[in-house]
Amino acid sequence: MKNITTFIFFVCLALPLLSLSETIKYDKVKLKRAEIEITEDRLLDVGIFIFDPNIPEDIESNPLVFPEIRKAEARYIPYHLKNTLEETGFWGGVWMLPDNTKAMDLNISGRIIKSDGYDVSMQIGVWDISGKQWIDKTYKARVGQSSYSKRRDLTQDPYQSIFNQIANDLQKIKIGYISKDLKRISEIGDLRFASDLIPSVFNDYLVQDKKTSIYKISRLPADDDPIMQRIADVKERELLLLDTLNEYYAQLYREISVPYEEWRKSNRQNAINYEELKRSARKRQLLGAVAILGGIMVDGDSNASGYAQQGLMIGGMQAVQSGFAKASEAKIYKESMKEGGDSFDTQAEGLLIEVEGQTLRLTGNAQEMFLGWKKLLKQIYTEETGLILEEDSAQ
């Protein structure tokens, strides 16, 4: 009786381990689109910074994070988010930004936490130009096999659910603003841009709350202010520069999209196999250990208890052994992920260097131009108003 009780005790202990089956729910979020054309007073220009690739410093201990792939993703993901936001019809212009700018009404930044084709997670922050935070949230999704199907709508990225979720969240927040408030955000944007060009003139038009750091307008320039018109001309050039840079990003996006999807697809399968085998190995090793322990504890002089003890010991050892076999099988998938990652990593590196070279060249040239315009605007202001401007370097 005692033997049976012991046996049942160990079986009960092992049962939960056997029943660890997982029901996976893949996220599908539908994108909300504008049904009618949005009036101009409700449109905001949106800038999306190149994401933080979040490459760990100790790359050796994170062999499945590939630096160049992450860097490529840091440009691919914001570009696809730009496409998604444009598709909604709720926004003005949407640009990917290489650097900070005051030309946007709304700025989006992001950090890639995980992206292996199966699980994706990214932290997103959104601020308007007044400094008010709209979103600070970590978005996660688990990607299904169907997301990689060749028969799907190919404009939809396998991570589309996250992009749709971000776009929907932004729209939900924007809908809470009345048109007057949205217009005020744009006005603050114009003044911050102006203040960046001629601080000594436009700094006084804005006040920044000391506690919240949010900007408010203290006064507005006249509608027909000629210097504001020129500043608008400069802003237009900044947008033109961003348009051009975005075409380089578009090239990178196009060139990388196929190999990136292929990598994600194969990496997803390897990641699933790897996780599954790892889990299975753990399960078998645990079960084996439990069985061996049970075998040791089985007590009795009868033949039955002798057979039970022997059975448990042998079965346990076999389970542990097969657990180790599964673990080494898992290592093969890990190696496969590493190989696939390394290969795409090298491919991505070349494309990245190309686009970064172009970005540096263009922004470097434009920088000279913008500095020249700053000086000219100050001169024009002095000529037109007769007012002598303070040195801006002190501000």
Place this chain on the structure above:
Amino acid sequence: MSAYKSYFLVLFLLINGCASQQMSGSSQSKQSSSSSGGMPSSSSSSSMPSSSSGGMPSSSSSSSMPSSSSGGMPSSSSSSSMPSSSSGGMPSSSKSTSQGAKSQDDSNQNNTTMSSQAGSSNQQLGQSASSVFNESLGDFDKEMAGERDIIAASSQGDSSMTAQEIADMESIMGADLDGPIDISGDLGNDESQGNNDSEDEFTGEMSEEEISRLPSCIDIDGSGEDKIARQLRVFAIKEDDPNIRNEIWKQYLKHMGIGQSEIDKCLS
């Protein structure tokens, strides 16, 4: 009658003399305003803030533009539209686009180099700051239109073009615009030879000024470079701005597998 002629001649010469004196007087005042510390001028001896302009990367340029004596305010070119792109790219349109940008056709200037130097030389010729400003906007528009044409050509024209070929074409365009480096030989090498052979010819064509732009730790013959490294070398040598050049050399050294501490030492 001849007395009248002489009178008109003297009068004509006097008027001309006055006019030329006025002109030289105005350019003198520009110089004095920029050199005299006591003269209140928006541009005199002002050093630009190092903060970025509208988000553009900043540089510590301290040059000052000569001030213009003209108070005239030519109308801004607000009636024309942004240069359109025929590329397959996805140019965004701002909610406020199409105001202010100059048309590509409204200027005959051939020089499309984006540089405020053009502005300063125009100012020396006596143009007002606002007309220099408007002209430089037009130059910028042309430069961007040129860039976008290159991108459009690379996107549409030849789909079989490799990324390297596109980059080479853009480098050539850039060299045409900026002038200093001719890498046509470089492209020729690409077509006929392998990756590493081309550097020898390229470095063989380098001028002394270009060689002086090489950091001491970088081989002049470019040994061990692949295509990407070579492209970075071309970009770096071509770049006039020392800060940007430094950044490109950093990328180059990183690509060549040099450690961060050695990069810092090399570029310090």
